[in-house]
Amino acid sequence: MSTNSLKASTDRGRAGDKIFSGISLTAGILILAVLFSVAVFLLVQAAPTFTADPAEITGGNGFSAYILPIVIGTVIAAVIALVIATPIGIAVALFISHYAPRRLARAFGYVIDLLAAIPSVIYGAWGYIVLAPQLAKGYAWLAENLGWIPIFAGPASQTGKTMLTAGIVLAVMVIPIITSLSREIFLQTPGLHEEAALAMGATRWEMVRMAVLPFARPGIISATMLGLGRALGETMAVALVLSPGALVASLVKTGNQTIAAEIALNFPEAFGLRLNELIAAGLVLFVITLIVNMIARYIITRHKEFSGAN
């Protein structure tokens, strides 16, 4: 009898094991299914756009003529953001990992994380009401004095709601991403390398340049790529800050548009084919950010395998 009851409880335990591992496996597969279905549903809902008569698409020249200017606009905004955010983000990460007084470094890290915690719509509102009017004067000056450079061609926007403002707001949102990822990598630099450099008489900057930066290069690249992904997909800041228009080369003139902002501004009132069209635009954005993120993650994983980190 006693062996039987022992066996019974073992069976029950085994069933519990099976069920539990089964459930957790299902959850894991569900995530893959979700990512896959994101692509499929977007594709299904976007399909009518590709088969529709080109004249019915917004702009009247087919989908590619509609999407190309806003893809370029998206890339311009993201590039401005990265040009500003990458050097600052890396320098701030260096500050926290190697320059700030040890005791304060953690607190500074929290402060930078706060930047990441502020919701994007608040950045948008800030850019719309505070930053844009401030920058408008600067834009007028740029258009007057440097107007011969195409990107500063006048007449400058009176409200300051231009591509450059959107890029600056995006940069503010991207800095904490680049900083936190680069900081992680900087802190992983082997202490012996740093100490060896210092013992040879290197200054702090020479130590950073010879020991820290070479070690962290893949990490910096992938941090920048992830920041790029964020900047490409960020919606609210651009939707609020930029007053959209046709594609223009000048960054201080009203005009240009990004995919995400185009969707956010038009989706609530859209119906019929316009709805499919915006979902197709979302699909394009999804593919672009997916590629950028996959490259970034690939670099990180490869780096982990080689560096012996973890």
Add this chain to the structure above:
Amino acid sequence: MAANQTLQRRQSQLTRGHLPSYAVWVVLAAAVILGAALSSLIGFSVVGWAVISAVVFVIAATIVTAVGEGERKAKDRLVTFLVYGAFLVALLPLVSVLWTVLERGVPGLNYNFLFTSMNGVTGAVDNQAVENGTPVLGGAYHAVLGTLQITFWATLISVPIGLLTAIYLVEYGAGKNLTKAITFFVDVMTGIPSIVAGLFAAALFALLFGPGTRTGFVAAVALSVLMIPVVVRSTEEMLKIVPNELREASYALGVRKWRTITNVVIPTAISGIASGVTLAIARVIGETAPILVTAGFASSINWNVFSGWMSTLPTFIYYQILTPTSPTAPDPSTQRAWAAALLLILMVMLLNLVARFVARMFAPKTSR
């Protein structure tokens, strides 16, 4: 006497080629004075003064160091200044945003704002408030309720899925190809633009329930697409640092694997998991774009996430700023928007604080 002389000589040898430590401060003082002079030439402003002084200081200090201590030291000093400067520049927007939200949000954040909705508040009401100088009517009660309901449902969907996936990754799937695939795609998912997550939920429900289905629940599904990867990552990290000795001790007592996980591994990691979930909530509570395309916009209270449009704090802010209730007198709308922004920031900060508190207070006691 002789010893003293040796000491002095050694000191001077060690400090040879060094500038005295007050040199930097002298340069700084000179730069501040020069900055004041230059900025008053082109029209004085505090910002201009600070910028010109900083630039003058960095250039002058580098040149002084180059002359006094050599090129390498000068380069080192220049980079130090730039790194410190970058940190200050990064702080500027943070300070500016927080200051703006506080300055403009505090006047509007009152009882009336917190506990009334926008139901019945039209442009005429706002115009009257501006003309007569009476308090601004209408508030964000409906948006607060919407935020709480949508976030609650998103959490309810994401936490079980995220938790179980992390358990699979750490406890069952170590080394398998499926694990690698899941980890990779979870990382990729963290990078999905929030508006695409919203479009996905909208497209999914449009296929299932007909086009134009917009409810709070659709928004919750969209938010959980954003939330699941965050939960998985943080839980995974926490489960990984549970010492293997605990698991082995449990197995040695004859405890089943799933009982070990539920009774030993998870309780050990619970503080980290809870703080990770809280941070994930803090991340999605401020999302705007997915709500715009999935939940529509409402001006009255909606208790039912499964039917009818719903408003959240972020979309409330967005619409109050972009399309003021009264186009001719946007001030009341702006005031409401900033009050809502302050409320939203307070919620997010509170969640972040709670997360840190939970992580610290309920951390497992180790013997070391």
